[in-house]
Amino acid sequence: MGEDAKASLLVRASATPDFSGWSCPLPLVGYPTIVMGHGGGGKLGNELVEHLFLPAFRNAALENLGDAAVLNLPSGRLAMSTDSFVVQPLFFPGGSIGELAVNGTVNDLAVSGAEPKYLSASFILEEGFPLAQLAAIVEAMAAAAATAGVQIVTGDTKVVERGHGDGCYINSAGIGVLREGISVGPRHAMPGDAILVSGTIGDHGMAIMSVREGLEFESPIRSDCAALNGMIGAVLDAAGTQVHAMRDPTRGGLASTLNEIAQASGVGIAIDEARLPVRTEVQSACELLGLDPVYVANEGKAVFFVAAEAAEQVLAVLRAHPLGRDAALIGHVTSEHKGMLVARTAMGSNRVIAQQIGEQLPRIC
Amino acid sequence: MKYLTEFRNGEIAQRMAREIAAIATRPWKIMEVCGGQTHSIIKNGIDQMLPVGIEMIHGPGCPVCVTPLELIDKALAIAAQPGVIFCSFGDMLRVPGTDADLFQIKGAGGDVRVVYSPLDAVELAAKNPDKQVVFFGVGFETTAPANAMSVHVAKRRGLKNFSLLVSHVLVPPAISAILESPGNKVQAFLLAGHVCSVMGYWEYPPLAAKYGVPLVVTGFEPLDLLDGIRRAVIQLEAGRHEVENAYERIVTYDGNQPAQKLLAEVFEVTDRAWRGIGVIPKSGWRLAPAYRDFDAEERFQIQGIHTQESALCRAGDVLRGAIKPAECSAFGKECTPRHPLGATMVSSEGACAAYFNYGRFLSAEELAGAGSALSGAAHG
Numbered sequence: 001m002g003e004d005a006k007a008s009l010l011v012r013a014s015a016t017p018d019f020s021g022w023s024c025p026l027p028l029v030g031y032p033t034i035v036m037g038h039g040g041g042g043k044l045g046n047e048l049v050e051h052l053f054l055p056a057f058r059n060a061a062l063e064n065l066g067d068a069a070v071l072n073l074p075s076g077r078l079a080m081s082t083d084s085f086v087v088q089p090l091f092f093p094g095g096s097i098g099e100l101a102v103n104g105t106v107n108d109l110a111v112s113g114a115e116p117k118y119l120s121a122s123f124i125l126e127e128g129f130p131l132a133q134l135a136a137i138v139e140a141m142a143a144a145a146a147t148a149g150v151q152i153v154t155g156d157t158k159v160v161e162r163g164h165g166d167g168c169y170i171n172s173a174g175i176g177v178l179r180e181g182i183s184v185g186p187r188h189a190m191p192g193d194a195i196l197v198s199g200t201i202g203d204h205g206m207a208i209m210s211v212r213e214g215l216e217f218e219s220p221i222r223s224d225c226a227a228l229n230g231m232i233g234a235v236l237d238a239a240g241t242q243v244h245a246m247r248d249p250t251r252g253g254l255a256s257t258l259n260e261i262a263q264a265s266g267v268g269i270a271i272d273e274a275r276l277p278v279r280t281e282v283q284s285a286c287e288l289l290g291l292d293p294v295y296v297a298n299e300g301k302a303v304f305f306v307a308a309e310a311a312e313q314v315l316a317v318l319r320a321h322p323l324g325r326d327a328a329l330i331g332h333v334t335s336e337h338k339g340m341l342v343a344r345t346a347m348g349s350n351r352v353i354a355q356q357i358g359e360q361l362p363r364i365c
Numbered sequence: 366m367k368y369l370t371e372f373r374n375g376e377i378a379q380r381m382a383r384e385i386a387a388i389a390t391r392p393w394k395i396m397e398v399c400g401g402q403t404h405s406i407i408k409n410g411i412d413q414m415l416p417v418g419i420e421m422i423h424g425p426g427c428p429v430c431v432t433p434l435e436l437i438d439k440a441l442a443i444a445a446q447p448g449v450i451f452c453s454f455g456d457m458l459r460v461p462g463t464d465a466d467l468f469q470i471k472g473a474g475g476d477v478r479v480v481y482s483p484l485d486a487v488e489l490a491a492k493n494p495d496k497q498v499v500f501f502g503v504g505f506e507t508t509a510p511a512n513a514m515s516v517h518v519a520k521r522r523g524l525k526n527f528s529l530l531v532s533h534v535l536v537p538p539a540i541s542a543i544l545e546s547p548g549n550k551v552q553a554f555l556l557a558g559h560v561c562s563v564m565g566y567w568e569y570p571p572l573a574a575k576y577g578v579p580l581v582v583t584g585f586e587p588l589d590l591l592d593g594i595r596r597a598v599i600q601l602e603a604g605r606h607e608v609e610n611a612y613e614r615i616v617t618y619d620g621n622q623p624a625q626k627l628l629a630e631v632f633e634v635t636d637r638a639w640r641g642i643g644v645i646p647k648s649g650w651r652l653a654p655a656y657r658d659f660d661a662e663e664r665f666q667i668q669g670i671h672t673q674e675s676a677l678c679r680a681g682d683v684l685r686g687a688i689k690p691a692e693c694s695a696f697g698k699e700c701t702p703r704h705p706l707g708a709t710m711v712s713s714e715g716a717c718a719a720y721f722n723y724g725r726f727l728s729a730e731e732l733a734g735a736g737s738a739l740s741g742a743a744h745g
Contacts (some may be wrong), residue, residue, distance in 0.1 A: 274375075287369065289481070345375075345408070345409050345410055346373050346374075346375045346409075346587075347373075347375050347378050347379075347409045347410055347411070347414065347587050348375050348378075348379060348410075348414075349409060349410020349411075349413045349414060350410065350413075351407075351408060351409075351410060351723040352722070352723055354702075354721070354722050354723075
């Protein structure tokens with residue numbers, strides 16, 4: 001669904017619902033909003049499944065409508081991951097909670113070296129949540145799943161009383177099949193490894209900040225929300241065992257990811273600030289708010305730790321992929337300053353980039 | 366990023382640092398007044414670039430750090446009241462009061478909101494006529510015009526449910542207090558560029574003359590700071606003590622006249638307690654009588670505040686420039702950004718937090734090790 005369609009849905013959601021032109025069939029009982037009965041296990045709940053979830057996510061495993069999805073998987077090692085999504089606003093430039101719920105779990109599997117296969121989707125909805133918005137979210141999830149090549153095979157819906165939720169929360173879990181012969185993990189970074197990032201940092205976090213209530217700031221910054229399994233697959237095809245660690249730097253941004261890997265692997269990480277890819281508009285918004293883009297969230301970027309001799313090849317593979325055009329070599333792993341991330345500043349001096357305590361707090365002046 | 370990247374050129378910065386080294390014939394101690402400048406100096410490693418002997422002393426110009434504990438406790442008490450929407454800039458939320466911080470009040474059910482402009486708080490008041498909306502108006506002359514405007518607008522719109530918890534502080538009296546304090550070591554000042562963008566620098570020539578110190582209006586980017594330091598060193602070497610403007614692209618002698626007019630209308634000068642330093646006469650602003658109805662302290666009449674500062678915390682000595690953060694025995698041990706004992710460890714502009722966050726707890730050897738590792742990165 002395009003941005004315009006989403007925007008018009010948002011407008012319509014508060015008025016009398018009009019589903020004309022909407023691809024998902026209407027629930028039979030014409031409630032324009034979620035009521036407690038939608039989570040009650042009765043007819044209303046069934047209608048949500050049959051008229052919204054099933055048409056959007058349609059696949060053989062889901063259509064059985066059993067208590068559990070029954071899946072055929074190859075023998076070997078499986079990866080499993082789960083994540084919950086509570087973003088506000090639910091719709092933002094470049095995506096929605098729906099795309100996040102699919103891509104977030106897909107990416108967690110992909111950076112573990114697995115090919116994502118199946119997802120679950122659980123919704124916790126607040127009484128009064130507009131059905132039109134739920135439909136838009138479900139449609140976004142279906143499109144994201146199709147793009148990522150995964151199936152949503154099981155799910156659940158619960159409704160909480162008004163005031164006990166924030167519109168819509170989603171939990172997704174996923175199963176993927178690990179590639180043969182690949183052993184990546186946050187503990188596997190080794191001194192000498194080159195560190196690459198697949199594109200510009202901070203886009204998602206600043207897209208959210210720019211539309212959040214109370215922040216009167218207009219900007220064209222769009223979330224980078226995307227499924228990374230295709231790009232990561234291309235890197236693993238090219239470099240295989242020379243890839244030691246991968247991670248998608250979501251909450252806490254690049255700085256948190258690099259600090260975590262430095263600590264998990266017991267190595268030091270050295271990066272060059274001048275090499276970090278940052279969009280001009282993201283940098284400007286960060287300057288304005290007193291934030292540092294290294295701490296701002298991403299939803300469509302991956303960091304790779306690869307053997308030094310594979311660095312140029314991986315960089316070329318990344319740049320050849322549509323999601324990796326702005327990829328850059330940003331630093332390397334060292335046996336010095338173990339457990340710490342140190343950046344060389346543009347001035348030529350060094351500074352430690354520490355793990356942050358909580359959220360970044362905008363400065364007074 | 367036009368007009369900013371130009372002031373972050375590493376090669377020019379190195380050249381300016383070499384120039385300062387060539388000019389300086391003896392040690393000098395220079396204070397940057399503003400917390401934003403401290404942050405930039407540490408983040409960019411400007412102090413590492415300076416020749417041995419040119420020492421930067423970090424001043425008291427972090428508004429979060431100098432806000433008195435008593436006022437923070439009052440803020441917590443007001444924010445905890447039912448029917449109150451308490452608005453603040455983000456970095457006040459984690460400043461520890463005697464028993465809690467605003468995050469804890471929020472977690473316990475207080476309606477605490479981060480806003481980016483006090484005018485957003487005025488809008489909240491207009492939209493929520495059944496609530497009392499309070500804005501925590503702290504800061505130096507820089508943030509004062511927006512706070513003054515919020516009260517001015519609230520009065521014009523007849524909003525009876527908006528008030529300002531105000532603790533404004535002023536730079537010139539703080540400079541006098543530092544220069545008159547026993548054992549003062551500061552020989553020149555970098556004046557805060559943002560403060561001067563509002564106030565101009567007409568207030569400063571009498572200070573330069575009275576105390577015989579060079580005062581250089583300075584910006585915040587690496588080249589701005591190096592230029593300010595260079596000009597201060599040139600004056601010190603020549604035995605001059607003048608007010609000089611190294612931030613001409615932003616600051617004029619007269620400053621922002623409409624803003625100053627509004628400030629004169631809304632605020633009046635008052636004695637002000639600075640956290641860690643004590644009361645400095647005529648060093649702050651409070652609401653003038655015509656706007657006193659909008660004073661949150663008057664409206665809420667919070668009584669029974671008993672403040673207690675940490676016995677270990679030496680934030681006051683840090684704010685006066687008497688010690689560097691790492692010289693405090695609690696630094697990096699009992700006191701970290703996660704468990705701050707004093708405000709200088711909380712705000713990103715606080716000298717202690719800047720030192721901690723940018724690794725100034727490392728030994729010189731460790732940082733040198735990081736440097737050699739980094740030079741390898743260029744080839745790797």
